[in-house]
Amino acid sequence: MKTVKILLTFALSATLFTSCYVENNIIDEEPTISINQLLSSYELWYVDINSTSGYGTTPFLQKAFTISFKNGVMFANNNLVGIGSSGSGYGIAVADYNAYDMILDVNHDVDGFETFDVYQIDNNTIELYNPNNDTSYFLDGYQRSNFDYDFVFYDNIHYFLQEYEAWEKTYTSEFGAINEFDNENYLQFLAGGSDDTFRSSQDENGTSLNNLVWDYTGFYGVGNITGNSKLKTLTLDYDSFDNEHFELSVLNDAKIELFHPASETVYEFEGRGYIQYLKNDGVKRKETLKRNDMRKERKNKVDNPRKNTRV
Numbered sequence: 001m002k003t004v005k006i007l008l009t010f011a012l013s014a015t016l017f018t019s020c021y022v023e024n025n026i027i028d029e030e031p032t033i034s035i036n037q038l039l040s041s042y043e044l045w046y047v048d049i050n051s052t053s054g055y056g057t058t059p060f061l062q063k064a065f066t067i068s069f070k071n072g073v074m075f076a077n078n079n080l081v082g083i084g085s086s087g088s089g090y091g092i093a094v095a096d097y098n099a100y101d102m103i104l105d106v107n108h109d110v111d112g113f114e115t116f117d118v119y120q121i122d123n124n125t126i127e128l129y130n131p132n133n134d135t136s137y138f139l140d141g142y143q144r145s146n147f148d149y150d151f152v153f154y155d156n157i158h159y160f161l162q163e164y165e166a167w168e169k170t171y172t173s174e175f176g177a178i179n180e181f182d183n184e185n186y187l188q189f190l191a192g193g194s195d196d197t198f199r200s201s202q203d204e205n206g207t208s209l210n211n212l213v214w215d216y217t218g219f220y221g222v223g224n225i226t227g228n229s230k231l232k233t234l235t236l237d238y239d240s241f242d243n244e245h246f247e248l249s250v251l252n253d254a255k256i257e258l259f260h261p262a263s264e265t266v267y268e269f270e271g272r273g274y275i276q277y278l279k280n281d282g283v284k285r286k287e288t289l290k291r292n293d294m295r296k297e298r299k300n301k302v303d304n305p306r307k308n309t310r311v
Contacts, residue, residue, distance in 0.1 A: 035099040039099055041141065042141030043147075046152075056133025056134060058135065059108075059111045060106075060114075061128070065077045068091070073095070075091050077090070080160040083153055094109055094110075125139065125140055125141070153250075154232070164254075164273055167187045171267065176260065179260065185203060187236075197217060197218070200214065200216045218239065220237065232247070254270055254274075
């Protein structure tokens with residue numbers, strides 16, 4: 001009987017030992033993905049600014065809609081003007097990076113050096129944790145072929161309006177009732193504090209941007225129209241003659257159409273003085289520089305961007 005027990009004990013021990021050995025071998029042989037493979041697994045990483053955790057800011061992530069990692073160079077779509085076509089959809093080169101041991105070191109062309117701990121949250125989401133300001137950014141991965149640049153553009157169109165120093169009126173329809181807005185020849189859209197600010201000028205067409213005299217400053221708002229994601233409402237708050245309401249259409253990356261329902265007049269404005277969010281050349285207006293800080297307050301986000309249709 002003792003002999004049987006000894007044999008059973010030996011057999012059980014051998015079985016357990018073999019199981020552990022096999023299990024350990026399976027774990028050891030399980031393939032792992034490197035940080036460079038992870039970063040390059042998607043062509044675009046959408047910066048879900050609304051999911052940011054922490055009270056710090058990393059400037060180049062605040063202003064980016066997407067970032068991409070290509071052979072040590074980081075690209076970003078910081079502007080809505082040209083998004084989907086700029087850099088074949090990647091945007092512009094903004095930084096060099098080095099990735100190792102789930103650490104990402106970025107040397108930005110303007111904002112300097114930042115380091116991040118990288119965590120893979122799920123199949124297409126990563127977290128970039130900045131230990132210097134105790135803040136995490138969450139990025140969603142997409143390929144260019146299934147990323148909806150149109151959705152990002154129209155869902156954040158108020159930033160598109162801010163990407164020019166001024167909008168100059170270039171067309172007024174012959175039809176439509178005479179109204180106060182007929183006298184406004186320039187518009188400028190700024191961002192400051194928690195409200196969006198616009199300015200208007202009645203200076204003559206062709207006036208140099210540096211010589212424009214802004215006659216009025218007020219608040220503006222952009223809204224959606226049910227059933228048409230590419231048609232927006234634009235409200236300009238003129239205290240002197242009440243609010244002005246328009247239907248806003250984008251004709252191209254430098255031209256907008258404003259339809260004034262009250263008078264049934266159609267206006268076209270063209271953008272003057274394109275602002276690229278990367279370089280600070282020291283000569284931009286103070287108001288323009290403030291806009292770089294406002295990306296944090298972007299209220300819209302992309303949950304499931306649809307297929308791109310933007311040309």
